[in-house]
Amino acid sequence: MVEGTSVVGNFRDELGKTFAAVGEAFPELYVVTADVSKSTRSRMFGERWPDRFYSVGIAEADAVGIAAGIASFGGPVIFTAYGVFATEKPFEQIRNCLCYPNLNVKIVATHGGISVGEDGATHQAIEDIAIMRALPNMKVLVAADPGEVRGAVFAALQTPGPVYVRLGRGVGAPLHLEPEAVDFRVGKGEVLRDGSDVTLAAVGVMVEQALRAAELLEAEGVSAAVINLRSVKPIDRELLWEYADRTGAIVTAEDHNCFGGVFGAVAETVAKRRPVPMEQVALEDTFGESGNGALLLEKYGLTAERIVSRARAAIARKG
DSSP, X not given: OOOSSOOBOOHHHHHHHHHHHHHHXXXXXXXXXXXXXXXXXXXXXXXXXXXXXXXXXXXXXHXXXXXXXXXXXXXXXXXXXXXXHHXXXXXXXXXXIXXXXXXXXXXXXXXXXXXXXXXXXXXXXXXXXXXXXXXXTOEEEEOSSGGGHHHHHHHHHTXXXXXXXXXXXXXXXXXXXXXXXXXXXXXXXXXXXXXXXXXXXXXXTHHHHHHHHHHHHHHTTOOEEEEEXXXXXXXXXXXXXXXXXHXXXXXXXXXXESSSSHHHHHHHHHHHHOOOOEXXXXXXXXXXOSSOHHHHHHHTTOSXXXXXXXXXXXXXXXX
C-alpha cells in the first residue's frame, strides 16, 4: 500500500493497454462502444482492429443489441461505456438480450461511484452493482485499482456468459504494481491483510481506505483483516465464512449506495452460515455531486476514519 491520502491513479489508461492486450489474445473479440471511445480508451482497440470495432454514438440500448447480435454467432464481445449509462439506459436490453439468452458479452464500465468527481451526479454510477448483481446469469467484478484492470477484463473474457466489470476513474492508490502478475479469478476474493478482531471487506477505491483503516485500528490494538472482495457475484462464500468465524465481525466498504450493493451481498452470504455483527460504509441513500473525487469521498464519509468508527461499533456488538 502507498502511505498517505488517495493518490491519482489512471484506470482508463490501463484499460487502453488492456484493450490492446485482449485484442491480441482474443482474435474473435469485438468491441462496441457508445460515443466514449476516447474517454474509455477503447479507440486503442479500434485503431488496430477497425473491422472488429463499432462506435454507435449516444445509443447505449442499440449498442447492447448490436453486441448481443454479434455474440449470438459465438464470439466474445465487450460493450464499454460509463457505468451509469452502460447499466441503466440499456437495462431492458441487458436483461432480455444478454442475460436471458446467457450471451457472451462483457460490460466494461468506467466511472463507477462518486469518486469519478467533476462529472457530477448524472455521471456517477452509485446503483450499478445492485442492478447488475440482481440479474440471473450476470457476474459482477470490481477492480480495486488500475493494476487490477487487466486481470478483471481477462477474467471476464475467460468466463462464459455476461459479466459486468466496474472500474473507477482517477482516484485511488496503486495497490497492484504488476498488472500481468495479478491473479484475478471470478468467485475469489483477495486477502490483503490478516486479522483476528474484525474483517474489513471492501471493493474498488474503498480497498485503499480499508487498508488505511486497518493501520489506524492496529494503533488502537485492534487486529483487522482486509479482503479485496473483487468478485461480488459470484461472491467468495468460503472466504467470508472463514473470516466471519475467525474475526466475529465484518465491516463492508463501497463507493456505492447503501442498498443492494456489497453490504447486501456479504450479509446474504454470512447470514446463511455464520451470522456476525455487521456494519457498512457506503453512500447513505443520496446522490453525489460535482467536485474533486478525493474530496467527495471525504465529504460523503467514504473514508478510513469512517471504517474505523464502524469497526468499533461492530466489535462492540460481538457476544
